[in-house]
Amino acid sequence: MRLSGAVGEGEIGGVLSCAAMGEPRVLVIHPPVSVARDFIDYPYFADLGAVQLAAVVERELGVERVELVDAFALPGARLRWRDDGRAQLGVEVDELLAQVAALGEGSPFAAIVVAYTVFHRPPHRDDVLAAVLEGLVSAAGAERPAILLADCYQSGQHYVEVSGDAVLASYPEVDTYIKYEAEVTVPALLTRLLRAGERPSGSHRGASPVLDELPFPAWERVDLDAYDAFKRSVVADLGRPVWTFPIDGRTMPLVTSRGCPFTCIHCSSNPETPRGQAKLQRRYSPERLREYLRFLAGLGATRLEVSDELINVNERHFDVFLDEVEALDLKFDCPNGMRADYLLPRHLEQMRGRVGMLSVSAESGVQRVVTEVVRKRLDLQAVEDAARHAHEAGVPLMIHYMIGLPGETAEEINGTLSFALELWDEFEAWPAVQYATPLPGTELAERVAAARGDELPKLPVVEDWGPYFQTAPSGEVEGVSGEALESFMWTFQQRLNASQGAKKLIMNVTYVCNNRCTFCAVGTRTQLDGHPTRQREKLVEYRKQGVVMVDFDGGEPTLNPELIPLIKSARAMGYERVNVTTNGRRCVYEKYASALVNSGLTTLLFSVHGHDARTHAQQVGVAEAFEQTTEGIRNCLRYAPKGVELGMNITVTKGNHDKIDELAALCWDLGLRWMNIQFLTPFGRATSWVAPDTQVAADHAVEVMDAWAGKIRFQVINLPFCFMPKHRHLMQGDLAKLERHMVFVNNETVNLAEYLAERRVRKPVCKTCPHACFCGGFYELDQVPEPSWLISAEDLVRPLDDPRRHESVPAGFSDRVKKRLRDEGVETI
Structure with missing residues (x-):
């Protein structure tokens, strides 16, 4: 179907043969754009x-009759942040208009073609584009x-598919609007305008060119040095610490093919193809492709930004591209x-060292969703x-996924996140997970609208669809609310951030302790101090890996003279954050308390498990412990230098879970403003006999944290999200364990x-939980303590690369760890 005034591809040759006659000139403008963060x-x-x-x-x-003004390639083009939080790219509008005026002086333009991009937020009246058009009309x-x-x-x-009438209504300065491809x-x-004075009007559907018949882009008309400077400004000022796809040297864009032959429901590729018709992909011929790449290399290009919808679907085409690039x-x-299914090992060999990041699309990690929902003809094995x-x-490698598709269940969302x-x-393989975003004109948008039973509503970010892929779901699907989708995404990002290598080292410096806590995770282990030489070797090892945080734990670490x-x-060595966790009893001695807080540590955490001497003693097994611990805290507060927190x-037990409010009051009265609430871990002496009802304890903790909010900073540790669904922001202490090595x-x-x-363990409720990808599940506590962990003194002094240092593995230790050691030829007891 052709829109009003459309010109068919077959009409062009005869009309253009007279085009060189006469004086009127034409200006092509790429205007500045603004984008959301x-x-x-x-x-x-x-x-x-x-x-x-x-x-x-x-x-x-x-x-001689055509001028080009590219707002990205004029002196002074840059990225700048606007007061509304958007980034504006290119020169200022006034600078662009000044360049237009200089080019048009003495010989006005008969026509000006202004490029209209998705970043101008169609059909909304974009302020930058509007200012350009107003300036052109005024001048x-x-x-x-x-x-x-x-x-x-x-x-x-x-x-973004919108009606031509809507675009024209937003920009009354414009005579005509051409949808899709413009080259024909x-x-x-x-x-027609220049030869017959036929002024264009209305909307026109652009016809598709034969790529081999196109001249190469007019980069010779562009100030490439200014263009390079603009891209350097983007890199410097956009605020991204890491660039997935680098912009370095002379990086230039190109497309070697247009369109995609596949029919995934979310994709807006081939927008000119009517629904129900086969999609096509047009490619440069091998000869023309080689010429194109040599043309760009001749301009000094060092890196190419290839914007093809799908470059490797044709093996010969991709082979020619890789060979010529090499x-x-x-x-x-x-x-x-x-x-992924067209990506061969030999392609990867040619790409090594040439790509900043290879990208493939899975869309989902569940085969049913890929096949039946997305309708992507792809086996996930590929x-x-x-x-x-x-x-x-x-x-x-980066792999693209999306969540929130119509027809996708919560369990399948977890399947995608788990696969990723x-x-x-x-x-x-870096997982790039986005929200399924129903761009207007896609089948996804139609299905979302149909599921809602109404027209797709406007989205509330000034008609800018861009941020939705990263920051906001577009609504409820299959009973999964937008809020739940945000929880899935939040948890996934937390898990991903935590799994990028060790960020903190936790070192048990001793198993010796002067308390006998009923729940101690290491209470069944041989009471020995660690060897200082070997422990320093471990500190060096992790510091070389970039770790800058260390916790010294025990046992009771203050009993270790080292x-x-x-x-x-x-x-x-350069550790920036050093924490010690202590029962504080030795700090009852002022001299030691002063030495400890002035030793270079940055945080000091005191273990207090009862608000009074009786309750505390019931948990730690020592009658005098409460008085010594609280006096030790006072001493440390007295001598702590500025900057030490x-x-x-x-630790929540059956004996104190209903007294967390009194513990918070004690924390405040002692002068502490930070409190960690830890639930039991089923190691050492911790058993079901000392564990409270988890939900009852969690509910009480929530009441206390809400009551003290703004006064005491809380963290919750060792608790599945489902016990505190509205307090996930306080559960970072548990989330961070993945990035901690002990x-x-x-x-x-x-x-x-x-x-x-x-x-x-996992329970049925975990299958649909938005936090499943970063929650280990529920702790299973035994009825009896963990078997003794017998450690030989010789084991402490063996070099770290001596396999015999693994001899002292505890009875009842993890079968997985035992198997690994046996595979390494190490005997276990």
């Missing part, structure tokens, strides 16, 4: 469409030029992703194979989360 696609390369269109108009009308006066607003669509970037229709309309020694990235092969080839994390943990020297050693740890007294090292997971 969270955006989709790559707006700093959005000028490719305008530069390509300018080349076509030059060829058809004559180079022209009564004899203003024809103004054409053209999508200049190149494929690859998301397309715009030159035809310009020729021959020209170019780097490249394909941010839109590739088909995604796993791609992850494995990329890892083996040393090629960084498995490939991340095993192959370091504790203060270890703290000083850690600070000398002191807090309280409580060194036991005998130098055995474990990942803390994996270690604790040995005693967790």
Whole structure:
């Protein structure tokens, strides 16, 4: 179907043959754009469409009759942050208009073509674009030029389908609007204007060009040095600590193909293809593709930003591309992703060292959703194979997923997140998870609207769809609310952040203790101090890995005479945060308290498990402990230098779970403003006999935390999210375990989360829980204490690379760990 005034591809040749006659000139403009802080696609390369269109108009009308003004490639082009929080890219509007005025002086333009991108938030009246158009009209006066607003669509970037009438209503300065690709229709309309005075009007559906017949983009008309400076400003000022797809050297955009032959319901590729018709992909021929790449290399390009919707679906095409890139020694990235099932190991070998990040799309980690919901003809085994092969080839890989699809259940969302994390943990395949966003014009949008029973409502971010992919679900699907989707995403991001290597080291410096707590996780272990030389070796090992936080724990760490020297050693090595967890009893001696708080530690946590001497003694097994601990806290507060933070740890038991309010009051009265509420871990002496009813204890803790909110800072540790669904922000202490490694007294090292997971179980409720991907489940406590963990003194002094140091594995220790040791040839008892 052709819109009003459309010009068919077959009409162009005869019309354009007379185009070089006469004096009137044409200007092509790529205007500045503004984007939200969270955006989709790559707006700093959005000028490719305008530069390509300018080349076509030059060829058809004559180079001397065409000017190009690219707001990204003028001196002074940069990224700047606006007062409304959006980033504006390019020169200021006044600078752009000044450049237009200079070019038009003495020879006015008969027509001005302004590129219209998805970043102008169609059909909303974008303030930047509006200012450009208003300025063009104002400067022209009564004899203003024809103004054409053209999508200049190149494929690859998301397309927001809106009616031409809506766009024209937003921009009354415009004579005509050209949807989709512009290279055929715009030159035809310009020729009619220049030859016959036929001023274009209304909406036009752009016809698709044959790619091989297009001239290369008019980059020779662009100040490439200014363009490079603009991109350096983007890198410097956008505020991203890591760039997934680097912009370095002379990075230039291109497309080697347009469109995609697949029919995934969420995709806005091939927007000009009517629903129900087969999608097509058009590609440059191998010869033309080679010429194109050599053209860009000749301009000094060092890295290519390939915006194809799908570059590797045709094997020959992709082979030609890789061979020529290798021959020209170019780097490249394909941010839109590739088909995992068309990605061969030999392709990965050629990509090594050339791509900043390889990208593929899984869409979901559940095969039913991929096949029946997304309708992506893809076997997820191909995604796993791609992850494995990329890892083996040393090629960084990112895999795209989305959650919140119509027809997708909560359990399937967890399946996707689990699949994504498995490939991340095993192959370091970065999981890029986004919300399924129903862009207008896609089948996804139609299905979402149909499920709601009404028209797709406006979204409340000034019609800007970009941030929704990253920051906000678009509504409820299959009984999964928008709030629940946000919980799925929040938990996933927390899990992902925590799984990027050790960030904190926890070192048990001793198992010796002067308390005998009923719940002690290490209470059944041989009472020995760690060896200072070996423990310093561990500190060095983790510091070399970039770890800057260490906790010294026990037993009771203050009973180890090497504790203060270890703290000083850690600070000398560069550890920025040093914490000690203590029962505080030795700090009853003022001299020791002063030495400890001035040793270089940054935080000191006191274990207090009762608000009075009787309750505390019932938990720790020592009658005088309460008085010594509380006096030790006072001493430490008295001598602590500025910058050292002191807090309280409580462990919730059957004997104190209903007294957390009194413990909070004690915390406040002692002068502490930080309190950790820890639930039991089923190790050592902790058994079901000392455990309270978890929900009752959690409810009481919530009441206390709410009552003291703003006065005391709380953290909750060792508790599944479902017990405190509205207080997840206080449960970071539990979430962070995945990024913590623990060194036991005998130098055995474990990942803390994996270690604790040995005693967790999943229940049916976990299948649909939004926090399942980062919650180990429920602790199972035995009725009897853990068997003794017998440690030999010899084990403490063996070098860390001596396999015999594993001899002293405890009876009843994890079967998984035992198997690993047996596989290494180590005998266990």
